[in-house]
Amino acid sequence: MTSIKIRPVRCLSVLAAPVLAVALLAAGASPAAAAKPAAVQAAAAKSAAIAVTLDGKKLSLQAQPIQSKGAILVPMKDLFKALGATVTWEPTTRTVIASSGAYLTLSLQIGASHAAVNGKSVKLDAPATVRSGVTYVPIRFVSEAFGAAVRWDAAARVVRIQSEAAQYEERLQQEEKERQARRLTTAQIVALNDDSVVLIQTDYGQGSGVVVGDRHVLTNLHVMQDAKSGSIQTNDGRSLPIAGVAAYDEKADLAIVLTKDELSLDPVTFGSFDDMQKGDPVVAIGSPLGAQNTVSVGVVSNFGYDGGSIYYQISAPIDHGSSGGGLFNQYGELIGLTTSGYEDTSADLNFAVASEDAVELIRKSDIDPAKVAFLKPTLPETLEGASDPEIASLLAKQFDSVSASDGELALKGWTVKRDESGWLRLSADIDTDFYDYYGSKMQKNLQVWAASTAKELNRMLPKEKIRLNLVYSKKVGFEPRDYEAGAVTALPDGKWQVRYSILDLQFQDELLIRLHP
8 A cells, every 4th residue: 555645734833933023022022032042952952962772771871972974973882782793893903893693794994984794885974983982883874784773863862773673573563463453253254255165076076176266166186086077066056067177286186177167256365374373263164075165163283294385284173075175264365275184083183285386386377278178097997808917016006005094004915816716806915013003993994995996996897706805914923822713824934924804805796895803
C-alpha cells in the first residue's frame, strides 16, 4: 500500500507572529526586547548536554559528546563496548580498528576524512578526533556500520540508537501483530475453502483434491496411480469426468488432474511455509472413507523433511480417502495436502506435504490438454504366457513390502513354481527382525495387503489357481520349543531353522486368507 505524507500546515505560525508583535508593542516593549528571551533559550538549548541511549537505556559515557561539522562524536570505548565490538588501537598510525565476530571490521584513522568498512572506503561527515586524551568517533557512522539504527531527538537532545537485535525483535512483534489481525475462525476458513475441495473417485480408489485452476485439481500422485478412469465430485453435487493427469512430481507425491469440463469453482489461495510455526492451528478438509468434505482441526505438531520436500506433522485427524485433501492455515491459505498417517495409535500422527512443491509443479508445468492422459499402470494388463522367472521378477519389483503403521515389512526372495496339482505357488521371505517387533500389530495390514494382491494377481492371471505364502525363516542357536510340526529343523552346523507361514493366501474365483495367530 502506498503511504501518503501530508506536509505540516504552518498557517497558524504565520498569523500568530504579527498578533504577538502587536501585543508587545501595545505593552510598550520593543520587538528586539521581545526576541531576546527566545534567543537566550535557543542558546541554552544548544549548550545543553547531549545524552545517548541504546535500546531505550541511557549509556554511561566517560566524557560528554561533542559536535563537529554538524556530526555528533562520542567516546570511542564506550560506544564500541555498548555495540559489543572488540577494539584495537594502532598507535603508530593512530588508527582505531573495531570488529564484531567474523562479519565486520571497521578502521578509523584519527583526523582522516574516510574510514574502511570490511576494506571498503567510506567518506565520513566528521573525522575521529582526540580531545583531552579521549578518542571520539562519529556516533552515526559507527552505529550504522554495526547494523544499528540512529535517530537524533533534537527536542530532548538525545541520540537514540536501536541495535540490530532490537530492530529484529521489533519486526517480529510487528509481523506477529499483522498475523493476529489476519486470523480467521474455523468457520470462516471452511466457508472460504469448502467448495474448492473436491472428492476424487477413480476405478482404482478414492481420494481428495483441491481446485487450482479452471479445469485443474491438485492431489497426491498415489490417488491417481493405476487409475484408468475417474471423476471429480464437487461439494455442490456435480460430477465432472477426468481427462487424465496433466503433470506430476513423483518424489513429492503430487499430481495435477485435468477435468474434461470447467469446474466453475474458485481456486485456493496458497500460503507459505515461512508463515508457519510449531503449534499453529490448521484445518483439514477432505473425504476420509468417502465422507465428502469432512472438516477436522488440529495444530502443526512438528516439521519434517524427506527427499528435499517439507512435510507438516499435524494432529488434525485424517484417514484413507483424505489423501490429496487441503490443509489450511489460520488465514485460510492452502499450506499443504494431507498425505498419510500412522494407524493403530491415539496420538493423531498425520502428515501433509507442504504446498511449496505444488506451487513449483504448477509454475513449471506447460499443460497441453490434447496430450493429457491417465498414467501408465505400474502393473501389466496380463501375465498370461509369462514364465515363472518373469512372474517372480515382477513380484520382487512391485510387491516388495507390506506397509504398516510402524514402517515397511520387507519381502524378499520371491519364488514361483507350479505344483503337481496345477497350482501356481508363490512364496517370499519376510524381514524377521521387523516382524519380531511389530508382527502382533500387523494383522489388519497383512489382511488388506493380501486382498489387494489377490485382486491384482487374479486380474493378470484369471485362469490360475494361486497359493501365496509369506514365510518367517530364521536360524537360532538353540532348539525352539512348542512350534507346530515341521516348523523347526536341525541343521548340520548345530543351529536350528525356524520356518513357518505367517500368511497363507489362496484364490481363484473366490478368496481365502489365513493369518498365523
